[in-house]
Amino acid sequence: MKYAWAAPGAKVVCVVPLGASHDFGIAIDTVMTIAEVDTSPLVKCSVILRFQERPSDCWYAAEAFRPIISQDDDVAMFKAIADRGLAQNGIHVPSSSPEHA
Known part of the structure; x- marks a missing residue:
C-alpha cells in the first residue's frame, strides 16, 4: 500500500x-x-x-x-537490510552486544 x-x-x-x-x-x-x-x-x-x-x-x-521515523527505527531498518544482504553472501557478522565484546 x-x-x-x-x-x-x-x-x-x-x-x-x-x-x-x-x-x-x-x-x-x-x-x-x-x-x-x-x-x-x-x-x-x-x-x-x-x-x-x-x-x-x-x-x-x-x-x-x-x-517521521525515529533514529532508532532508522538504524534498526538499516541493520536488518545489511544483515540480510551479508547473510545472503555467506558473511557472518558477530553481535556487537556487550556480552559478546
Missing part, C-alpha cells in the same frame, strides 16, 4: 504547504499526529488524513505528508 505509514498515532511532517489562506492551513515542516485515515473510493485523492491538532471536520491529502 502506498500509504502504509498512514495510521492513527503516527507522526508525519508536511512537505507541501496546505491552505495557508485559512485558519487551518499547514505549513511545510509542520509535524502532525494522525487521528484518523480515510481510504474511501469516493475521496478524490486516494487517502485523506485527519489530525489531532486540527478540528475534526478538517481533512488533508496524505500525499502532502511524509512519515
Whole structure:
C-alpha cells in the first residue's frame, strides 16, 4: 500500500504547504499526529488524513505528508537490510552486544 505509514498515532511532517489562506492551513515542516485515515473510493485523492491538532471536520491529502521515523527505527531498518544482504553472501557478522565484546 502506498500509504502504509498512514495510521492513527503516527507522526508525519508536511512537505507541501496546505491552505495557508485559512485558519487551518499547514505549513511545510509542520509535524502532525494522525487521528484518523480515510481510504474511501469516493475521496478524490486516494487517502485523506485527519489530525489531532486540527478540528475534526478538517481533512488533508496524505500525499502532502511524509512519515517521521525515529533514529532508532532508522538504524534498526538499516541493520536488518545489511544483515540480510551479508547473510545472503555467506558473511557472518558477530553481535556487537556487550556480552559478546
